[in-house]
Amino acid sequence: MFKKVLIANRGEIALRVIRACRKLGVLSVAVFSDADSHLPFVHEADESHYLGPSPSADSYLNMRRIVDLAKEHGAEAIHPGYGFLAENAAFARLCEDSGIQFIGPDSGAIDRLGDKRHAKAVAEQAGVPVTPWVKCAGEADAETLKAVQSIGFPVMIKPAAGGGGKGMHRADSVDDLRTLLPKAAREAKASFGDDALLVEKFLPSPRHIEVQILADKHGKVLHFFERECSLQRRHQKLLEETPSPSLSPEQRKKICGDAVKIAAAAKYSNAGTCEFLYDDKDGSWYFCEVNTRLQVEHPVTEEVTGVDLVEWQLRVASGEKLTIDQKDIKQTGHAIELRINSEDPFAEFMPSLGYIEAFEPPEGKGIRVDAGYHTGDSVTQFYDSLTAKLIVHAGDRNAAIELAKRALREFMIVGVATTIPLHLNLMDHPDVVAGEFDIHWVEKHLGELTARNKAAEAAVLAALMEYRHLQKVRHAQSRAGEVAFDPWSSSSLPRLR
Numbered sequence: 001m002f003k004k005v006l007i008a009n010r011g012e013i014a015l016r017v018i019r020a021c022r023k024l025g026v027l028s029v030a031v032f033s034d035a036d037s038h039l040p041f042v043h044e045a046d047e048s049h050y051l052g053p054s055p056s057a058d059s060y061l062n063m064r065r066i067v068d069l070a071k072e073h074g075a076e077a078i079h080p081g082y083g084f085l086a087e088n089a090a091f092a093r094l095c096e097d098s099g100i101q102f103i104g105p106d107s108g109a110i111d112r113l114g115d116k117r118h119a120k121a122v123a124e125q126a127g128v129p130v131t132p133w134v135k136c137a138g139e140a141d142a143e144t145l146k147a148v149q150s151i152g153f154p155v156m157i158k159p160a161a162g163g164g165g166k167g168m169h170r171a172d173s174v175d176d177l178r179t180l181l182p183k184a185a186r187e188a189k190a191s192f193g194d195d196a197l198l199v200e201k202f203l204p205s206p207r208h209i210e211v212q213i214l215a216d217k218h219g220k221v222l223h224f225f226e227r228e229c230s231l232q233r234r235h236q237k238l239l240e241e242t243p244s245p246s247l248s249p250e251q252r253k254k255i256c257g258d259a260v261k262i263a264a265a266a267k268y269s270n271a272g273t274c275e276f277l278y279d280d281k282d283g284s285w286y287f288c289e290v291n292t293r294l295q296v297e298h299p300v301t302e303e304v305t306g307v308d309l310v311e312w313q314l315r316v317a318s319g320e321k322l323t324i325d326q327k328d329i330k331q332t333g334h335a336i337e338l339r340i341n342s343e344d345p346f347a348e349f350m351p352s353l354g355y356i357e358a359f360e361p362p363e364g365k366g367i368r369v370d371a372g373y374h375t376g377d378s379v380t381q382f383y384d385s386l387t388a389k390l391i392v393h394a395g396d397r398n399a400a401i402e403l404a405k406r407a408l409r410e411f412m413i414v415g416v417a418t419t420i421p422l423h424l425n426l427m428d429h430p431d432v433v434a435g436e437f438d439i440h441w442v443e444k445h446l447g448e449l450t451a452r453n454k455a456a457e458a459a460v461l462a463a464l465m466e467y468r469h470l471q472k473v474r475h476a477q478s479r480a481g482e483v484a485f486d487p488w489s490s491s492s493l494p495r496l497r
Contacts, residue, residue, distance in 0.1 A: 001318050002026050002077045005103070006070040007045070009081030010060060011372025012389065013294075014041035017079045020310035029075050031066060033059035035380045039372060047073060054382045060084045063091045067098050077101035077317060083384070086293035087114045087161075103317040104270045105292050112266050113290040115160050117198050119262075123287040126265040128258045131277065131286045133200035135160070138185025140178040144199075148177060151201050157181060159188035160196035165235025167191060170202055205438040206277035208232065209244055209285065211259035212301045213272050214309065216316040221263045222324060223256040224301050224309070225331050227273075231426065233349075233442045238419070239426065240297035241336045242304050245397060245435030246280045255285055262290065271298075271313050280438075296389070299370060300335035303393040334400040335393040338408070341385040344417035345450045352417035353379050362410035366393045366403050369411075379416050387418060397435070401427055425449045 006029040007017045014030060018041065021028040030045035035054035042048045049069055052059040059065075061084055070078055078095055080086040086104065093107035105113070113119045117135045124130055134147040148155055148171075157180055159167040167187035169180040181197065189195040212224040228244035229237050247255070259274035273295050275288040298309050307329065316322065343349040355378050361369040371388035373379065379387065390407055394400040405427045408420055426449055431437050442449065 001320075002101070002314065004029060004046075004073070004075045005077045005079055005314070006031065006066070006073070006075035007041075007079050007081065008060065008066045008085055009079070009083070010036050010041060010383065011039065011386070012041075012370045013081040013296075013372075015044055015372065016310055016370060017081060018044050020308065020314060023308070023311060024314060026314065029070070029073055031059075031069055033382070035382045039377055040374050041372065049073060054380065056084065056382065063088075063094055066091075067094055067100060070100050071098065075100070077103050077314075079103040079313070080293065082293050082296055087291070089114060101317055103313055104294075105268055105272065109266055109268050110292045113262075113268065113272070114292045115196070116158060116289045117160050117196070119266075119290045120198075120287065122266050123262050126258075126261040128262055128287045129285070131200045131203065131288070133198055135196070135198050136181065138182050138195050138197060140174070140181050144181070145174060145177065148199050149174070151199070154202040155199045156202045157184045157197055157199050159184065159192055159194070160198050161188070161192040161194040165232075167197075168235050171199075203277050203279065203286075205281075205440060206279055207244075207246055207437075208237075208275065208288075208439050209247070209255065209278045210273045210275045210291075210295070211256050212295070212298070212309070213259050213263045213268070213274060214312055214316070214322065215263055215269045215272075216322045217269050217319060218321050219264075220322045221260050221268065222322060222326055222329065223260050224305050224307060224329055225256060226252060227295075227297055227300060229297065230437055230439045231432070231442055232439055233446070237297065237339065238423070238442065239336065239338055240300055241334065241397070241400070242300045243331055243334065246278065248283075251283060251285075258285075258287065262287065266290075268292075270316055271309055277439075296339070296386070297337050299368060299389065299391045300337045300393075303335035303368065303391060304331045304333055305329055306332070333393055333395050334397045335391060336400050336404050338390045338404060338423045339386060339419070340388040340390055340411070340413070340423070341419045342379045342387045342416045343385050343419055345419050345422040346452060347417075349419075351381065351385055353381055355415050356413065357415035358412055359414075360412040361388065362390070362407040364407075366400075367391075367407050368393070387413065387416070390423075398433075401433060421452075422449055425451065 004027040007014045018028045028045045030048040031051040032042045033054045085091040089107045089110040092102040095102040120130045132151045136144045154172045157169045167184045171177045171180050185195040207230040209226050211226050215221040226244050227240050227242045229240045231239040271294050273291040276285045277288050278285040342352045344352050359375045368391040392400050392403040394403050408424050
């Protein structure tokens with residue numbers, strides 16, 4: 001096992017890796033930008049070192065600076081988290097060339113699977129169905145138009161590298177293609193440093209199902225079942241859950257088996273996710289892509305399987321064999337994750353920046369909160385809007401939904417707007433409760449999901465007024481020398497119920 005690991009990331013995922021390192025007795029090294037210097041992950045790590053200015057290009061995307069810091073401070077390995085450099089083959093290769101273990105697949109596997117075009121070829125060779133597709137450049141020349149027309153409109157344009165919904169566009173005609181291909185290429189270049197594209201057949205109402213895989217360096221590949229990720233806005237996931245409400249036990253076994261086939265064919269190691277588009281009308285599915293990293297939504301898998309995926313990332317990266325067998329991995333209960341973003345759902349999801357006056361997460365059995373912020377921190381414009389992940393685990397799906405609603409009502413964040421009201425509306429919608437939705441469902445129902453709930457707003461206002469009254473009272477008491485107000489130890493902050 002490693003003695004020291006540098007974490008090339010920030011926020012909640014940096015904290016998650018720090019906890020796994022601590023569990024294994026491994027020293028953790030955090031790196032931080034100007035904007036992040038006071039965030040919790042900086043103080044939780046065993047060591048913290050300045051990385052660079054706030055813009056990502058000068059800090060968390062600065063490959064050479066990160067590797068130099070690892071070497072300077074004796075870190076034997078680098079954990080990339082998710083986003084930033086997590087799926088960057090050049091960064092993995094730089095680590096390898098510098099004698100530092102990249103905690104993830106090797107650069108060759110990222111090349112084979114991180115590029116959607118190569119990944120589809122691997123899947124086809126493994127006998128796994130894929131959607132009809134063609135590779136193309138950023139212009140609609142005659143050859144590209146002919147190839148796309150052979151697939152048939154509508155089609156989806158995607159960057160070959162990267163993910164997260166960036167650079168993705170639907171094209172319904174040749175004119176759309178001529179307009180959108182150059183735009184998608186520019187977006188792909190800006191986001192991922194690579195303007196290569198692919199065009200694939202657009203499925204009208206699929207579900208998004210992904211399978212968690214984990215492989216060691218000795219050829220053993222395991223799956224940890226599937227996650228349902230269909231509730232998305234602009235290709236960004238809002239909610240993830242496991243098990244999927246749409247799969248039968250036999251379908252679950254087959255789709256998970258397909259993911260293992262792909263990983264084995266690519267000689268994959270470490271954690272990853274195979275994504276599929278599933279048509280619940282005829283029960284068919286098509287391989288979409290591989291995320292060659294840990295996913296944002298990995299906690300729901302951990303909750304139902306009881307397996308610490310980040311711990312095993314560290315173990316297999318250090319050369320350990322997987323001591324778990326497939327037959328021993330079981331799904332117990334149902335887990336749901338809700339991404340709490342600093343965005344205002346009542347103002348077209350405008351980013352909400354500023355000082356967090358109060359951050360009071362819910363507590364209780366079956367409730368887990370992975371967060372990158374505390375009371376007194378600030379949300380800045382430099383990075384994504386993810387503020388916290390609320391994860392609930394209960395005996396069945398209905399119980400998990402009820403627990404999620406209670407936890408959302410009790411989650412108090414003051415100072416920035418969040419998507420908590422959106423999630424409350426989502427959890428109350430009959431279609432969501434029934435498990436009847438596809439990847440386009442959120443966009444079709446956005447008006448309902450962003451409708452103002454007067455009762456909920458009144459509760460928020462009352463809680464905020466009570467909180468600020470407590471602040472004034474305790475400030476006065478503190479000045480009188482009676483008691484110092486410590487927001488970390490306070491048990492009397494108002495809850496939103």
